[in-house]
Amino acid sequence: MRWIYKPKPDSESTAALADSLNVDPLIAGLLVQRGILDYEQARLFFRPQLQHLHDPFLMRDMDLATARIESAIRNEERILVYGDYDVDGTTAVSLLVDYLVSYYPHVASYIPDRYLEGYGISYRGIDFAADNEFQLIIALDCGIKAVDQVAYASQKGIHFIICDHHRPGDRLPEAVAVLDPKRDDCTYPYSDLCGCGVGFKLIQALQYNKGHSVESLRPYLDLVAVAIAADIVPITGENRILTHYGLQVVNERTRPGLRALMQEINRDHYQVSDLVFQLAPRLNAAGRMQHGDQAVQLLTARDYNLAAELAREIELLNQERKGTDKQMTEEALAMISEDGEESRMSTVVYRDSWHKGVIGIVASRLMETYYRPTLVFTRSGDKLAASARSVRGFDVYQALEACADYIEQFGGHTYAAGLTLQEDMYEAFKGRFEAVVSETLLPEHREPQIQIDMPVHLREMTPKLARILKEFAPFGPGNPSPVFTAGPLRDSGYARTVGENGDHLKLAVLQEDAGPFGGIGFGLGKHLGLVKGGAPFWVVFSLEENAWKGKTSLQLKIRDITGEPPQ
Template identity: 60%
Template sequence: MRWTLKPKPDSITVNALADKLGIGLPVARLLVQRGIESFEEAKKFFRPEMKDLHDPFLMTDMELAVQRIEQAMANEENILVYGDYDVDGTTSVALMSSYLKFRYPNVATYIPDRYEEGYGISYQGIDYAADNDISLIIALDCGIKAIEKVAYAKEKGIDFIICDHHRPGNQIPEAVAVLDPKREDCDYPYDELCGCGVGFKLIQALSKRNKEPEEVLLPYLDLVATAIGADIVPITGENRILAYHGLHVINVAPRKGISSLLGERKNVSITDVVFIVAPRINAAGRMKHGQHAVNLLTEEDEEIARKYAEEIEEFNTDRRSADKTITEEAKQQIIAQNEEDRLTTVVYSENWHKGVIGIVASRLTETWYRPTLVFTKSGERLAASARSVKGFDVYEALEGCKDHIEQFGGHKYAAGLTLLESEYENFKRKFEEVVSESIDRKLLTPEISIDAEINLNDITPKFYRILKQFAPFGPGNMSPVFLTRGLTDTGYGKCVGEDKTHLKCKVKQDENGPAIDVIGFNLGSKLDLIKDHKRFDAVYSLDENTWNGNTTIQLKLKDIRESV
């Protein structure tokens, strides 16, 4: 691990902010590091308000989108809400369809079959619309590159409104409206929305046009917060406002489907959404069909929602089992082919389940820490999921290999592509070449970015209470990471867990200072570093531990090393 300590912020600004807010210097430093330097900025950070959302009509084509939907309703046209099969896509479809259905009856939903149709807008989906007398398709979380498909729909008398957040290609589809804050010609002030976020801006615009009160939009925010967490978009700016209020909805009045996935959990955080809700919603599209997720997210009957959730739980169990098997096979393939010295990981088996190759790519990236692609057979072609390491743009790297690719799309850290089987070896060679030429070698060692060096004395209940209010955490606003030097174990350090892989101890920094509990997941191998009162440095985040009704602050280790 590379330990990188962020530069200390300007002390004059820190002192001024500490005075204005009546807080200690350690907290003030963290705030200034995150770009918060005034009372007003701090207020917006700690108490995000819906009124600070941008005007949706600032987005290119928003006016056209609203007009076309109003026209469809006035003419009693059939509308199809179309979205991708992942969490961002299915939450988007649930959001848009339920909002429209509440106001207008002729609304249907469509999620493409991952295996029959693949990612994004499909000819099959357009044919379905034509067969069912549908004249308007609202596509969410996909469509920005569907030039030919949109043209095909036009020939059949079907209009498209596209709500996407992926990077456009050189050409924009000839749809009635293309809402995408990443468009070159879009001056919308915030371009990090997820697909469901762009969908939310469209319903916000419709609401505004109809002079509906702001509260009308609140029940949809649990879906938006779920998509923000699952799609790993930055939790800054508008996303922070949406995630903050969405989590409040999840904790106070969630929709039946989300509630049935969470069970009895209280004080649900974005982490719970990412690790409990998102994998299950995703499992529907991975193992069966994304429409199951939409059914769950739009169901208003508690008993039916519970049944849907049980069904989805089974899909998730199947997903976990497939994921474990394929990850093991992929690891064996890398070792057998002596590919551990490469700068990229590219593996393929025609039998791997297409629904889990993205998860497997993430697991392999964790193990070998390099840009990774996992391929499987998909009809006549090969399909792959790509994952990257922090700081390296895998989408750009794929751009450099496009002579060997049929189609691709995605983000900086995650992408998908298809190619002909005959191009697999050429692509594999080219991808290694492109990455070798462009990657900074230090990015191939995982980095721990440390916000600040503090002493154990700084960790007071008040300090932690304020720190908790930095949430929701995510890219752009990660949970603060601290470094403390010269710690010693009080003598009870041991390995814990079923296979003794975790490290547990209690530490002090000086004889008269506080003793604090420590847990280090998967750090059991470092037990020798703390034995016999050796001094060590620790990088950690803060957490709470409840045991026998007592709640205490604990250090959640990321790494330790011997003190110098």
């Protein structure tokens, strides 16, 4: 693993900020690295406020979107809320449905079937709307490239409002309104909203028009926080404010569906990482293994008993998903080995029997194993469908653009995308993708790296520092938990491996006049010999509180260990 140090914070700015905030220079330096240079910026960072969210009408077409919805309500039109089957889509649909039905009854939801309809807006969904006399479809987390589908809906007398956050194509759909902060002609100040975030801006605008403040929408922010965490968007700017308050609502457990799901998990307090690794996989399991509409039913349930029943069903689907992705990953790894493809610059694998709902997870696992851009294909009707995942610094979406001649359709982000192609194009695409990656993947992209804020001495790791570092949360992309290096360190004689297979490393370290200081390194059991060998070593770590049997102590959460002085 490569250790990458962030630029050292400017000493004058650090000293000035430490003085104005009356904090340790270490804290001031961490804030300067995050672009926080004065008292007011620090106040907003540590005390996010809902009133600092941007005016939703700064988003292009927001006035058109709200006017059309308000017209539909006045004329008692039927409104269909349409969204993708992943967590961002199902939370966005739940958010808008929950909001609209609080004052207007003629609203229904539609989640496409992953297997029958695929990603995005489907003709089948439009036909459903026409057959059931819906005059307006509001699409969330999808639709930015649905030019033909929106035209088809128009022929049937159905209007569209698009709320998306993916990159637009060359043409925008001819919808009543297209809300997408990534539009070239949209000057909205924050472009990193997730799909549910764009949906929140829509209800914020509707609420403004009704004369209510954004604070009145606080009960909906649990859904927004789950979506932000699950979609791995930066937790900066508006996303940080929304996540800060959303986590509060999550932990208040006021939404029956989330409370029931949390009962299955049995965790006292939820942070962003818990949303990513506990709640999101379960919500995703519905769309992966059966139908995403189950997640919407759960998230919009008003009765706790019904919610508990739905949560148990989703928990069973999640257990099934775990077994399926384990088997598929093992098959894919065997295939790569048997075909002698370990040394390629990319991973592209296909088996027609693989479960379409799990290929994204398998792509992530293969990417972690070989650390290179990865695509996992399976059969989807008469075509092949794939999920793509990429390594840090490599834009897989751009790579797919370079292979567009072989692809039927694709969409996504820098590090995750999806595509379909005809089966007879698979081998040609695989060759072309390998060539594109070989030409553009840099050597440094092939090695996992860890970003380090700054070196420290263990004597600086105090309970007071830990309390202040907790205030840096919520953590995530764009605002990671502070990461430090320390060394040279020595083993106190306590080091040992733990875990069922001895995969993890438990230790207590000394540094000059500091220590012993406890630490845990998950997946670092292989370094036991280095630690116990008597020679000095260096670690990368974050500081955390460890609660055990009613007592709380500080420990190092160790990310990597080396016996050589870091450069």
